[in-house]
Amino acid sequence: MFGVESPDEIIAEYNREPNTTSFNDERFKNHLYLNHQTGDLIITNITNKHTGLYKVEITRKTSVVIRHFNLTVNARLPVPVISSNSSQCSSLSSNCSLSCSVLNVRDVSLSWYKGNSLLSSISVSDLNIRLSLPLEVEYQDTDTYRCVLNNTITNQTQHLYNIKDLCQTRSADVYCCCGFTEVVIQLVISALVGVAAVAFLIYDIRSR
Incomplete structure (x- = not known):
């Protein structure tokens, strides 16, 4: 039996007489194999959907034996x-x-x-x-x-x-803390200020 909180759903059952086996859960379809000689239940290609509480119940004419198993399946970890x-x-x-x-x-x-x-x-x-x-x-x-x-x-x-x-130091010739537009604006303003300064100097010389 299998269940996340309490195992109450039969996933596999074997009856010695009349020697029959049944599997009842879609989550375990093509994943289960039951050994008729030993009673071992084998789960193949296990995934995290098979995480949960399992219960084995062996019923005889004069007694009932119950065992519980808690299974946790973790996926393979990626490299960070x-x-x-x-x-x-x-x-x-x-x-x-x-x-x-x-x-x-x-x-x-x-x-x-x-x-x-x-x-x-x-x-x-x-x-x-x-x-x-x-x-x-x-x-x-x-x-x-x-x-x-x-x-x-x-x-x-x-x-x-x-x-x-991963970390590269800042070069001296890099315009920092500004985007492309801001850099262009600063260059244009600097050019205009330079032209204005030259024009003022020429005017001052001529006027003298």
């Missing part, structure tokens, strides 16, 4: 992705904003480590479209960082050995 949220023109500070993220995970924890030291962690139990954990580091930092995604069974780790692989 580390990305930079900082652009060359995003800030005048020496810090870089990193983000570690994963998609479509549940019952997991996402953590940042600096060497072997835990920096921050976040946990979710429900299915999320995107789970993300931010981290601020310095551009010149030479320490090794890693982002770890784990559940009760296993984990996946993404390493960041060199901060400069």
